[in-house]
Amino acid sequence: FRHTLLNSLVNLKTILVIFETIKFLSGEVNIYLSQKMGTFPEPRVRLGNVSRAFDETLTGANSLNDRAIISVVNVEEDRVAKMQENYVKTDVSTIYKSPPVYLNLYVLFAVNRLDYKESLQWLGHIIQYFQHQNVFTPDSHPALGDTPIQKLIIDLHTLNFEQSNQMWSTLGGKYIPSVLYKVRQVTIDENLKQSESGFIKEIEIKDKMKLPLS
Numbered sequence: 415f416r417h418t419l420l421n422s423l424v425n426l427k428t429i430l431v432i433f434e435t436i437k438f439l440s441g442e443v444n445i446y447l448s449q450k451m452g453t454f455p456e457p458r459v460r461l462g463n464v465s466r467a468f469d470e471t472l473t474g475a476n477s478l479n480d481r482a483i484i485s486v487v488n489v490e491e492d493r494v495a496k497m498q499e500n501y502v503k504t505d506v507s508t509i510y511k512s513p514p515v516y517l518n519l520y521v522l523f524a525v526n527r528l529d530y531k532e533s534l535q536w537l538g539h540i541i542q543y544f545q546h547q548n549v550f551t552p553d554s555h556p557a558l559g560d561t562p563i564q565k566l567i568i569d570l571h572t573l574n575f576e577q578s579n580q581m582w583s584t585l586g587g588k589y590i591p592s593v594l595y596k597v598r599q600v601t602i603d604e605n606l607k608q609s610e611s612g613f614i615k616e617i618e619i620k621d622k623m624k625l626p627l628s
Contacts, residue, residue: 432486434562450539464585486521487594525591570595
């Protein structure tokens with residue numbers, strides 16, 4: 415039961431960290447688009463499943479019509495950044511715990527405007543934003559201070575025609591103007607202590623001498 419509970423907590427925290435990442439990025443892009451194109455009645459960027467971009471059953475706040483849709487299309491472990499150490503040293507002891515997991519998120523921005531020209535305009539501004547701002551930390555963006563996110567690095571991820579076709583076929587959606595980014599350094603660390611041991615400060619050796627029998 416304890417193992418199941420811990421797994422549930424880890425999975426929940428993973429979902430929350432991914433959600434906080436996407437929520438932050440959509441908020442930053444919304445601010446930039448407002449600066450470039452003026453205010454809009456509702457946020458221009460909306461979190462949603464891009465495969466449902468033309469779903470007429472989504473209404474109101476859930477509608478994806480006339481919006482830039484931000485979707486997570488893939489999640490992978492960043493094995494290059496993976497830490498092998500499973501312990502942390504303090505002043506008085508060594509704490510053993512599972513090392514953090516570093517994730518790469520593949521995030522798709524797809525612009526679903528009725529006016530195709532406006533779709534391209536929105537997409538151009540999104541690309542322009544991440545061209546000049548592709549690293550985010552709590553120091554540069556205080557909004558991250560209330561989240562477990564320490565650093566985000568945003569890289570443009572280019573697909574060739576065949577890969578793009580496969581992605582949209584897998585998503586089950588109709589192609590709309592879009593751009594794909596690889597978001598690096600998303601860290602999942604449940605910080606659960608497995609065990610703890612103190613340091614060896616001194617070694618006492620007791621030597622018992624045996625006298626020879628006469």
